[in-house]
Amino acid sequence: MEPFLKGRWKWLTVVGMLMFFLTGCSSNIKAGVLNPQGPVAQKQYDLIMWSIILMSVILVVVFTLFVVILIKYRARPENEGYEPPDQEGNRLLEVVWTMIPVIIVIALAVPTVTTTFDLEKSPSPDKEPITIEAESAQWKWIFKYPVQGIETVNYVKIPANVPVRFQLESHDAMNSFWVPELGGQEYTMAKMPMYLWLEADKPGTYLGRGANFTGRDFAKMEFTVEAEKPSDFDDWVKQVKETAPAQSKEEFEKLLEPGTVGRMTFSSYPEDEKKDSSDHGHGHGSSKEHHESNSH
Amino acid sequence: MDLFDMKMPDQLIVWGNPLINGAWISIILVTLGIVFVLTKYKKWRWLWDEWLTTVDHKKIGIMYIVSALLMLFRGGVDALLMRIQLALPNLEFLDAQHYNEIFTTHGTVMIIFMAMPFLIGLMNVAVPLQIGARDVAFPTLNAISFWLFFAGALLFNLSFVIGGSPDAGWTNYVPLAGEELTPGIGINYYLWGLQISGIGTLATGINFLVTILKMRAPGMTLMRMPMFTWSTLITSVIIVFAFPVLTVALALLTFDRLLGAHFFTIDGGGMPMMWANLFWIWGHPEVYIVILPAFGIFSEVISTFARKRLFGYSAMVVSIVAISALSFLVWVHHFFTMGNGPWINSVFSITTMAIAIPTGVKVFNWLFTMYKGRIEFTTPMLWSLAFIPNFIIGGVTGVMLASAPADYQYHNSYFLISHFHYVLIGGTVFGCLAGLYYWWPKMFGFKINERISKWAFWVFVIGFNMTFIPMYLVGLKGMPRRIYTYREGLGWTGLNFIETVGTFVMGAGFVLLVWAIIYSIRHAKRDYESDPWNGRTLEWAIASPPPHYNFARVPRITGQDPLWRAKKKGETIFEEKTPLKPIHMPNHTGIPAVMAGFWFVAGFGFVFEWIPVGLAGILGVLLCMMWRSLTDYHDHHEVPVTELRDAAAEEIKNAGGRSARGVVNDG
Amino acid sequence: MAELDQKVNLPDFPEYQTEDGRLKIFGFWVFLAAEVVLFSTLFATYLVFKDQTAGGPTAKDLFEVKEFMAETLILLTSSFTCGLATLKMRLGQKKGVLMWMGLTLLLGLGFMVMEIGEFIKYVGEGATIGTSAFLSAFYVLLSTHGVHVSLGILWVSLLLIQVVKRGLTPITSRKLFIAGLYWHFLDVVWIFVFTAVYLTGLVS
Known part of the structure; x- marks a missing residue:
């Protein structure tokens, strides 16, 4: 065997190195999109944060499974003659992992749609725009x-x-x-x-x-x-x-x-050049x- | 009529910029070198007989892959140049015009002339073998497809030394790309390069659709097909339904620029937004054209090296079909910020997110294919394994982008750039490389050196993450795509610098990969093993490289993974008692290459708006088609039985059933 | 002439006799599917732009009932004669094939002459491809169809030469059959042009 049992350690090193680099070089991430300074940006920020939380769940689940399976079922000299089972699939498991993304998509789709409609309107409807x-x-x-x-x-x-x-x-x-x-x-x-x-x-x-x-x-x-x-x-x-x-x-x-x-x-x-903005529909023509x- | 004026552009031969001068010199030297070598070793005849006129799907596949690797190099050099320019604020390594040309050609080359031909090349090599066919349905058309791709790619790549490159982005948005705002011929190169190669791609789609539906060996039902064949089938369907839209979009913009039509102009009732719609109605399915075959490759490789059949085969098939259907229903997500109104944005947000569902199913199925397997970390497997975490990063950020209101903040930023590089490199490029390593011994009879290749792998993957993780962050910090420079004090500098370093690390990975290939060509032992990976599908049941007719006897299939069944259960694929029969094989023909040459002339003429030259090229194309129609009555020859004996014996040895195989079947 | 002798040699549905023939016919159907997408895109484009006349002539100003009715009739008739030719091909009657296909070609030519005449007239009235988005879409949709018809004429002529030279064989029959499919397809497209372009142009 090639010495690639060490594969996972290399992975960890890579990730570690990246983390080091990134935290070192980008001292202030609170800028731009992640630094909302008004109600519109805030709404988008909240949605982005919510999506990051949801996506992190997926990342954690998949990465954990990935690492565990790779370690546990890697070829080693000890399991030289091991013959993997002839598995066609597993209905129950497949239903489970179809439903997980469905739920996550719904959890993201609902605030997506409400925010989409919110952003069409004035962020502070009671104030004169x-x-x-x-x-x-x-x-x-x-x-x-x-x-x-x-x-x-x-x-x-x-x-x-x-x-x-x-x-x-x-x-x-x-x-x-x-x-x-x-x-x-x-x-x-x-x-x-x-x-x-x-x-x-x-x-x-x-x-x-x-x-x-x-x-x-x-x-x-x-x-x-x-x-x-x-x-x-x-x-x-x-x-x-x-x-x-x-x-x-x-x-x-x-x-x-x-x-x-x-x-x-x-x-x-x-x-x-003071052209008629209300000609083009879109309402809100009070000004x-x-x-x-x-x-x- | 002024249409027949042969105007010269301001600068026909681009000269002056040291980078371009260097390109010129290297082009001339390489060309001279090739001519010299071919002449010295008297290889012109060989080149014509064995390659330029071939209709053999395996050779065509190899030509696709070689071209794609060259294009990967070209697109990669573009990437390096861009990254040098952006390494630090206010650099003047490239000026704005040069930078704009380079990001345009980088995108176009990578998608149209690298990713697609690479995958089509692998399809060509593997699919007929996987279904037990002796060739594709239309071998001559297959050669035409390749040569049209080649002509289109050549035309497009000429742009940077003759006349100037396109500079409006690979999306080529109007009105910027219209005659009024971008006169000159750069955009014409884009239009004609894509048009010509696109026709070839459409023909490939038709060809593989018919091949897979009509030419499978007896017993190879649809639900017994290898997953790569399935993904090729679905990809072909997407090609047939998506590419005509590109053809039309390109043609309409050509008419705008050439004849003064008003499809996408600001004046005359044209609608720039129409271009965005047409482009992405093709463009989004195109994304799946380059990812689904990669999915197929991962399925083959993971199953092979986990030593376990693909988990949830039918769910995998259903997922591909679902993804392909959804791929036509999401195009608006490329322009959520174009004032579509909340209803449309909501609907397209949801359809886009829905793609995550079948994709998620596939990821879990891959993971569970390895569960309880015995995973061997060969190079093709490493690329396939690296695909899972990297593609997931691209996938989840894709779902984030699908949320329209959040996309208002990601759109046009480096966050988006990073997302699609994670899916296109982590998915498509890793898939291409996995496939290249996996089928290499089938194509050439030896493996690529594993030690150097593993170095190449790690260097490339590390460089890849170093490049693109920072891009997510700098995107969130407000850095838009396609700016050729930026000023200090924005908090972008450190991240950009890491990206540049990462790109060079990736470049080093590519160099190692090329070295691995060259080293292996020179030193690897030619063992010509039929089944070097202990494979599961039909292509591993015949010789490496396979004879030009592939199968001496037509195989008979009794289930999924037929070779694995033959090896483990003693099922017979090749029946020794079936008498050998002479095989009809298509003749070589020069028409495809000549016809593509005329397409090139036509394209070149129309690029420069030299109408007579363009029309002459089209006339040449028509004459080739007529010539073909008059002469295709005797385009086959027979391979006599005496020539088939060795190949037949090899087949029997590999998959001829229990009695022939003796002791292997104790498990 | 030897047509009657050949009839004996030729099986039923000669176009489907060889594996190659079956593949090519199926492949051509797939190609036609791609053509459907192509024309659908052009029709969609036309419908988007049909009112964008930019102050130039409108559909109503240009179209004349007599002309496009004549074009339609000619093309529909050509589809009928083309069908008869296929029938004769299956009966193995070379002379019939040549006659009906020849007539089809003449009708196709007639159609093209009328269409080009129509275009020349419009251009004379100042309605060019550069006048407005409506006219750009009109010309591109119609000339795409027209170029298809012209290519069809060239193709069928070439096939007739082959039939004359080689008689009706499974190969020439397959070629004729596929060209016939193409011709009928163009007719179907024309029916959509007739409806979506000319009829709606008159009422709008």
């Missing part, structure tokens, strides 16, 4: 505030503790709007607006980025979501209205050309009237 249009272009993020009439590029300020309805759209390639600490992503697509609810629990800066590949400078499509106390947010809007430049149609067109830009702020954006009355 605000709407922000988040638009991807090659390779920058443009944020428009239809009620306030202002525009920012590559950063977005939101009031903390207020549900934000991001209206997502793309000017060219399909991207995906993702702020891991506030909640999961949704695609941005040309001529097909979709929305995503997010909310920050407290003031802070959260990193967001485009998650779906869009070409050359895709890697640079990072933006920050800056949550501030609602009063500070209102002050900021006022300040932008007063001090930031207005954006002309030509400037907007130029912005859309492929390339990267830094942070930008505009006190207004061209009229025909529309404000838009019409406030922007003049």
